Amino acid sequence: MRRYKLDISNRKFVIDVQELAADRFEVIVGDNTYEVSLSGDEDMSEATITPGLPVKASGTSTTATANALARVRNEPAPATNAETPAPPPAPRAAAGKKGALNAPMPGVILEVNVKAGDTVTRGQQVAILDAMKMHNVIGAPRAGTIAEVFVSVGQNVNHGDAIVSFTGD
């Protein structure tokens, strides 16, 4: 996860970019989350994204992140010179979140046993994931309070998709 604090036309943005795969990022801007896929990766001139944070020409991950960021940053900013339209805010596919409870393997959610605000103990059943026709109990990785539930019954999840997040993450 990399956090960028931007000041665009006197508006402040905090943008968190989480690398999901080499070409997929989760970008969180304020309350909105976007899954961004990187379709091109060009080396642009030595741009400075964050003051004091030069983009390394060789560091592909930084460049990729920067590019992904470049693509999404127009969305929340009030119509500046939009060269690339931001990706539409896809229905939240609940891509993996750090600190959150993520799906250990692909499958279908059969049961969700908690809701936002619930306090859980470590190991408490949070959901049941049907994988390879086996019902797998997904337990809470730690004690805490559920901040958000990202899945609903019948939903297909992929490996690493977030199931719930905890407050304080």
Next chain:
Amino acid sequence: MIDHETIGLLLKGVNAVTWQSLVMIGVSFVLMYLAIAKDYEPLLLLPIAAGCMLANLPLSPLMAEDGMLKVLYNMGITNELFPLLIFVGIGALTDFGPLLENPRLVLLGAAGQFGIFLTLILALLLGFTPNEAASIGIIGAIDGPTSIYVSGILAPHMLGPITVAAYSYMSLVPIILPPIIRLLTTKNERLIRMPYSSRKISRRTRIMFPIVVTVLVGTLVPFATPLIGMLMLGNLMKESGAVERLTKASAGEIANAVTLFLGLAIGSTMVGAEFLKTSTLAILVLGIIAFGVDAAAGVLFAKVLNWLSGGKVNPMIGAAGISAFPMAARVVQRVAQEEDFENFLLMHAMGANAAGQVASVVAGGVLLALMGAGG
């Protein structure tokens, strides 16, 4: 007036009751109890129990020349049709994805067949003929149709006990595997986590797999061609997505109907005098040894893999290298989660289990080749 002859005719049934048939009817009740009350492979054990009961009733017309049970037996057991049709259904239900994602798991499937050959030697030492010994050994694969197929060719007279052993042990997988796993692994080994590797398997690979395996195995082990061919046909239909109706029928209606016929026909081989022999007991005992050794060999081999990989393989998944897909893999996952609820070995266990399914078929073919079946 009623004379002695008339009474004799009326009581023909009662007079034909033998102690063996009574015992076998008792056995059928036990099987029914296991199927209905204990839920042990009821789909197969209930028809077997019914076939056994019907065949042991005195002078059972079902067992006469054109009796239904005889007809079913000749229709699908003597020529191996039924187990092969079941295999199409199994293929249509088996997902080889986890194996394709992690192809080295195929080694665990191979290791999971070791017990077959050890049991073969044990059975030979106990005085069984080589053909009989091979049929007993194949019980270790915990693969009903393969057991029926192999023993149907090599030792048809032992089909009843072998099938009952294979299927009842299959239903005992959840009871037999965990102690074997716990005995052979340390707690630390059982706690090894194996993260899911989300390698995407292309549709092309999934379609190519059954074709390549059929050609390869069929060329290397011709005796396995019928089994592997049908298994992979089912899988090809599933993965191609081109013949959804046939896939559905194979995995559903056809498999269900054949299971009923197969169960009845197998049950009908369990006739008193033939079944109640010490050899039956020996078969049951050897069968469970074969099963245990298969699972143990899988675990031990997985330990070797773990050592070679520097601690990245949880040895428990080796226990899924037997057949009994997908039950063995589920049992492994359950044991893993009992110790660490955040440990999800399921996909790896499924891979080993799918490999075991293929390997047991190959082992069956190898046994047939060793015994020089079919000339």
